[in-house]
Amino acid sequence: MQAFTHSSYVNEHRGQTFKDNERLEFLGDAVLELTVSKYLFTHFPKMSEGEMTKLRAAIVCEPSLVKLAEDLEFGQIILLGKGEEMTGGRERPALLADVFESFIGALYLDQGLDTVYHFLTLYVFPKISDGVFSQVIDYKSQLQEYIQQDSMGDISYQIIQEKGPAHNREFVSEVFLNTESMGVGVGKSKKEAEQKAAEKALKQLGALSKG
Structure with a gap:
C-alpha cells in the first residue's frame, strides 16, 4: 500500500495514517542496484567491471524503470492527490520510475532478497538477454x-x-x-x-x- 502512495495523496489526507513511498524508493534503489549487480556478476563471467557498471546503469536508469512500471501497469494503481491526478501524474516518467523502486523496496521488506531476485528474474533479467537495455545509454x-x-x-x-x-x-x-x-x-x-x-x-x- 505504501509503495503505491504518492506524497500528494498523503498531503490531501492529513490526519489519516497514510505514508508516502519516498523512503521505500530510497531503499528500493539500493536493493535494485545490489540484485542487478549480483545477476550480472553471476551470469556474465567474462564481462569487465566497466562493462557491468555501464549495463547496470542502463538497467536502473529512469527511462528503463519507467518502461518496466508501464509494462506492469503500475501507473493505474498509484494513489494520487487530485491535483497530481489532473495534471497527468500517472504518466509522469519520474513518478513511475519512483514507484517501481518503491515497489522493490516494499517487496524486499515483506519477502526478502530472494523474492526480489525471483521477481526480477521473471520481469527484468530476460530483457537483458534480449538486448533491451543496450539501447539505453547512460x-x-x-x-x-x-x-x-x-x-x-x-x-x-x-x-x-x-x-x-x-x-x-x-x-x-x-x-x-x-x-x-x-x-x-x-x-x-x-x-x-x-x-x-x-x-x-x-x-x-x-x-x-x-x-
Whole structure:
C-alpha cells in the first residue's frame, strides 16, 4: 500500500495514517542496484567491471524503470492527490520510475532478497538477454568517466528553465566542466534533461560521433 502512495495523496489526507513511498524508493534503489549487480556478476563471467557498471546503469536508469512500471501497469494503481491526478501524474516518467523502486523496496521488506531476485528474474533479467537495455545509454556516467580519465576537472548540472503546463512539463539542463558550459539538454524530467546535456557535452569533447 505504501509503495503505491504518492506524497500528494498523503498531503490531501492529513490526519489519516497514510505514508508516502519516498523512503521505500530510497531503499528500493539500493536493493535494485545490489540484485542487478549480483545477476550480472553471476551470469556474465567474462564481462569487465566497466562493462557491468555501464549495463547496470542502463538497467536502473529512469527511462528503463519507467518502461518496466508501464509494462506492469503500475501507473493505474498509484494513489494520487487530485491535483497530481489532473495534471497527468500517472504518466509522469519520474513518478513511475519512483514507484517501481518503491515497489522493490516494499517487496524486499515483506519477502526478502530472494523474492526480489525471483521477481526480477521473471520481469527484468530476460530483457537483458534480449538486448533491451543496450539501447539505453547512460551519457552522464560516460561523461564522468571521460572527465576523470584525463583529470579535466569537475562536472556539474544546473536546471536553467522549466517550461510548459504541469501535465506536460519540460526541463532544460545545462552541463558545466568547471565553469565552462558544455551543452544544454531538454527533457520531460530533470534526469532526462541532464542525460541530453551530457550527450551534447560528449559530442563537444569529441568523445561521441556528431551523427
